[in-house]
Amino acid sequence: MTRRRLPEWFLLLLPAIIVIAAVVLIPLIFSLYSSFTPYKLTRPSTLWTWVGTYNYEKILTDAKFWTAFGRTVLFLTIALNLEMLLGLGIALMVNKVTWGQRTLRTVVMFPMMFSPILVGFQFKFIFNDNIGLVNNALQSMGFNVALPWLVDGKLAMFSILFAEVWMSTSVFAILILAGLFAIPRDPLEAAKVDGCTPFQSFRHITLPFLMPFIYIAMTIRSLDVARAYDIVQIMTGGGPARRTELLWTLMSRTGYVDARMGLANAMGYVSIILSVVFTIYFFRKLTAARAQIGMEG
Amino acid sequence: MDRNQSYRNHKRLMKALHFSGLFITMAIICIPGLWIVLNSFRPTVEIMAKPPVWIPTFTLDHYRAMFGGAGEGGVPVFSYFRNSMIVSVVSTAIAILIGMSGGYAFARYKFKGKNGYFVGLMLFRAVPGVALSLPLFIVFARVGIIDTHIGLILAYVAMNVPFTVWLTDGFFRQIPKELHEAAEIDGCTRWQAFWQVEFPVAKSGVASAAIFAFLTSWNEFALASQLTRSVGSKTMPVGLLDFTAEFTINWGGMCALAVLMIVPALILTFLVQKHLIAGLTFGGVKG
Numbered sequence: 001m002t003r004r005r006l007p008e009w010f011l012l013l014l015p016a017i018i019v020i021a022a023v024v025l026i027p028l029i030f031s032l033y034s035s036f037t038p039y040k041l042t043r044p045s046t047l048w049t050w051v052g053t054y055n056y057e058k059i060l061t062d063a064k065f066w067t068a069f070g071r072t073v074l075f076l077t078i079a080l081n082l083e084m085l086l087g088l089g090i091a092l093m094v095n096k097v098t099w100g101q102r103t104l105r106t107v108v109m110f111p112m113m114f115s116p117i118l119v120g121f122q123f124k125f126i127f128n129d130n131i132g133l134v135n136n137a138l139q140s141m142g143f144n145v146a147l148p149w150l151v152d153g154k155l156a157m158f159s160i161l162f163a164e165v166w167m168s169t170s171v172f173a174i175l176i177l178a179g180l181f182a183i184p185r186d187p188l189e190a191a192k193v194d195g196c197t198p199f200q201s202f203r204h205i206t207l208p209f210l211m212p213f214i215y216i217a218m219t220i221r222s223l224d225v226a227r228a229y230d231i232v233q234i235m236t237g238g239g240p241a242r243r244t245e246l247l248w249t250l251m252s253r254t255g256y257v258d259a260r261m262g263l264a265n266a267m268g269y270v271s272i273i274l275s276v277v278f279t280i281y282f283f284r285k286l287t288a289a290r291a292q293i294g295m296e297g
Numbered sequence: 298m299d300r301n302q303s304y305r306n307h308k309r310l311m312k313a314l315h316f317s318g319l320f321i322t323m324a325i326i327c328i329p330g331l332w333i334v335l336n337s338f339r340p341t342v343e344i345m346a347k348p349p350v351w352i353p354t355f356t357l358d359h360y361r362a363m364f365g366g367a368g369e370g371g372v373p374v375f376s377y378f379r380n381s382m383i384v385s386v387v388s389t390a391i392a393i394l395i396g397m398s399g400g401y402a403f404a405r406y407k408f409k410g411k412n413g414y415f416v417g418l419m420l421f422r423a424v425p426g427v428a429l430s431l432p433l434f435i436v437f438a439r440v441g442i443i444d445t446h447i448g449l450i451l452a453y454v455a456m457n458v459p460f461t462v463w464l465t466d467g468f469f470r471q472i473p474k475e476l477h478e479a480a481e482i483d484g485c486t487r488w489q490a491f492w493q494v495e496f497p498v499a500k501s502g503v504a505s506a507a508i509f510a511f512l513t514s515w516n517e518f519a520l521a522s523q524l525t526r527s528v529g530s531k532t533m534p535v536g537l538l539d540f541t542a543e544f545t546i547n548w549g550g551m552c553a554l555a556v557l558m559i560v561p562a563l564i565l566t567f568l569v570q571k572h573l574i575a576g577l578t579f580g581g582v583k584g
Contacts, residue, residue, distance in 0.1 A: 009406035016399040016418065016458050023455035024421050024429065031432035093319050106570060107323055110330060113562040115516030117534045118555050122329050125336075125548055133332055136349035166329065223460070226425030230518045248427045255431045256523070268428035275423040283416060 028272075031265040039262035046262075055266035064242065065250065065267065072247040072274070075157075076225055079164050083221070084214060086165065087172025094173070095180045105177065111170045116227040120234030123163040124150065127235075153243030156236050160244055163231050172217045179213030180206075215286040222278040226271070247271045330559070337552035344548050359553040374554060376528045377536035381558075383446055384532060385514040388453035392510045393503060395454065396461025401491070403462065404469035415466075422459035426519035434523045444526040452520050457510040464509070468502025469495065504569050515562055533558045 006014075035055055039047045059065045094104050114122070126133045127149035135146050150156050183206060191201040229248035232238060238249035248271060255264030336344055340356045363374050403415060433452060434443070442448035472495055480490035496503075518534040525531045533554065540551040 007406075007408065009402040009408050012398040012402035012406075013414070015395040016462060019395060019451070019455050019458055020418070020421050023433070023451050024424060027429060027432035027436045028424070030436060031428075034432070034435075089318075090322055093315060093322065096315060097319065104319070104323070106567065107326060109566065109570070110326055113512065113516075113559060113566050114330070115518065115534050115558060117518040117537060118516075118558060121537060121551060121555070122333055124546075125552075126329055126332060130347070131345055131349075131548075133328075140349060140351065166325070170326075223419070223422050226427060226519070229425070229427050248425060251431075252427050261431060261435070264431055268425075268431055271425050271428050272423075275425055276420050279420060279423040280416070283419070 031268060034262050035266040035269055037262045039260075039265075041259040041261055051262075055263050058263065059266055059270070064245075067242075068245045068247050068250045069270070069274075071245065072271075075161065075164075075228070075246060076278070079161060079168070079228070080218065080221060080225075082161075082165050083169045083172050084218070086169045087176055087217065088210075088214075090169065090173040091176035091180055094177055105174070108170050108173050108177075111167050112174075114167060116167065116230035117234055119163050119167045120231040123159060123166070123231075124235045127159045150236055151240055153240060156240065156244045160228075160232055160235055163235065164228050167227075167231070168221060171221055172214070175213045175217040175220075176210055179210045183209050212286060212289040215282055215289050219279065219282040219286055222275070222282050225275060225278060247274070333552045333555050333559075336549060337556050339549065341547070341549045359549040363550055363553050363557075372536060372539045372550070372554065373528050374536070374557065377531055377533045377554075378557065380446065380525075380530055381515060381532040381534075384449045384453065385511050387446075388450045388457065388514050389507055389510040391450070392454045392457035392461050393507050396458050396506065396510075397465050397503060399458065399462040400465030400467075401469055403466040405474075415462075418459045418462060422456065426456075426517065430520050430523040433520065437524060443524060444530050446530055448524050449521060449530065449532070452524060453510075453514040453517065456517070456520075457513055460513075461506045461510055464506040465499070465502060468499045471502075472498050508565060508569055511565065512562060515558075 034047065036052060037047055037049055038051050038054070090108060094101060094108065097104060111119070125131075127135075129135055129146050129148045129151060132149065134149065138145060138147070147155060149159050187205050188201055191205055196204075226248055228246065229252070232244060232246050232249050233252070236244045238245040238253065247267065251264050251267040251271060254260050254267060258264075335353060337359055338355050338357070339353050340358060343350050343354060363372060399418075403411065437443045437448050442451070476494050476498070477487070477490040480494045481487065485493065516534060517532075521532050521535050522538075525535055537551060537554060537558075540547040540554065
């Protein structure tokens with residue numbers, strides 16, 4: 001009796017598949033099911049009531065949800081672009097330094113080690129309207145103001161964005177810097193000989209070469225964009241009056257505070273789709289950029 | 298003014314701009330972290346002082362209170378630190394083993410739908426922790442592993458495996474196939490060839506993957522805040538919340554715990570800095 005043996009690659013992948021299936025897939029299937037029920041933690045029997053797409057209809061017609069959704073997308077777009085530009089700027093500046101570059105690179109990596117929740121607390125402290133560093137500094141410089149950084153809707157959004165950018169720019173800076181190190185010298189020198197301005201050679205040689213590195217950074221970032229949840233949750237908790245509510249804080253409030261798990265899981269699915277779309281988009285960009293500079297392996 | 302002069306002026310200006318830009322950037326990166334460290338050594342009265350006190354006085358009160366145990370308004374820091382360590386180290390070790398075998402499969406074998414498997418695996422990493430924490434909480438509660446180390450370790454292993462696979466795949470691909478083929482001709486089994494020939498070469502890549510896994514587990518909050526309840530399993534990021542009360546926050550104490558949280562991460566990152574960058578770029582660009 002000969003049983004067909006599983007191929008080796010499958011055996012090697014099996015542990016990964018089992019763990020992910022057990023810890024991620026099963027809960028996700030469960031949450032997909034519960035998003036079609038009016039499940040409430042306080043009344044477990046509601047798990048067996050099937051309401052079809054009621055939860056989805058409810059969130060799709062909910063203005064609060066759409067505001068949070070729009071704000072999340074806007075927030076991510078601004079944050080990612082800003083991080084990319086600043087990261088590029090920092091990398092170019094550090095790359096030009098001839099002395100103490102290693103130290104600078106280490107400093108740039110500094111924020112990567114911070115826990116997102118710690119970043120949240122840190123900036124909650126710094127932007128505190130009463131004892132925060134920013135207001136204290138402003139007052140000591142003679143401005144007689146106490147800006148309500150985390151209380152005013154717009155300022156709070158700015159503070160959160162600042163914290164997010166502070167935390168994540170280093171990923172871009174480090175990766176782009178690695179790209180700058182790897183750049184071949186010949187084309188740049190040829191361009192110089194042929195009379196390109198520094199801007200032209202940056203635009204047509206350096207930047208295309210850096211693109212894959214930028215997209216790796218984007219892909220890595222898009223994998224955990226939801227880390228912003230920790231920051232927002234700590235800094236404002238989605239307040240004041242929901243003015244900094246992102247998809248994730250809305251979801252956790254619905255799930256844990258209102259205990260409406262079914263509804264929260266429906267929102268969870270929308271947020272998962274959002275993350276997945278971001279990730280796939282950058283993965284494809286990465287593949288395309290790799291092909292462009294001939295690194296397809 | 299001749300052209301030489303103006304050229305020199307231009308160059309000097311660029312240099313000044315470059316320097317000041319760099320200085321401001323570094324200041325923005327450093328000050329928030331230093332502010333936390335500084336405040337962990339200042340008495341609460343001074344932190345709260347209005348108008349602000351700019352010349353700091355030095356005290357170890359917050360550290361004393363923090364290490365003083367749960368009795369005197371302190372936070373059980375040792376337990377949190379231990380939990381964090383156990384959970385991060387064990388989950389990193391398991392994730393590396395599983396991820397390495399997965400990465401090896403992707404790097405060395407050809408099979409149908411490889412790219413599909415790969416992207417599929419990465420997508421599981423993209424599931425937001427908050428979205429996962431809702432159902433995971435319910436499932437873990439049913440199984441009865443809420444508030445245990447095992448539950449948290451399991452969750453982190455699953456979270457770290459995809460990224461580990463990505464990084465190690467990139468590194469194994471760097472190693473020429475001939476290496477293990479030669480070893481096999483010399484009489485090694487594939488298993489031996491891997492551990493004695495390929496693994497030593499890919500060690501730095503594995504190290505960088507390990508650092509990332511460790512940092513992710515060490516810093517994670519969204520899942521930990523739901524899956525842990527008591528002193529027996531709370532990790533340090535969750536422990537930070539102990540310093541918040543309804544309307545007040547014990548800033549000094551929190552800063553002290555924050556310092557305790559940063560130091561291991563800092564040391565670890567400095568030790569393997571070089572591998573870290575190499576790991577990210579090899580894994581991504583050439584993978």
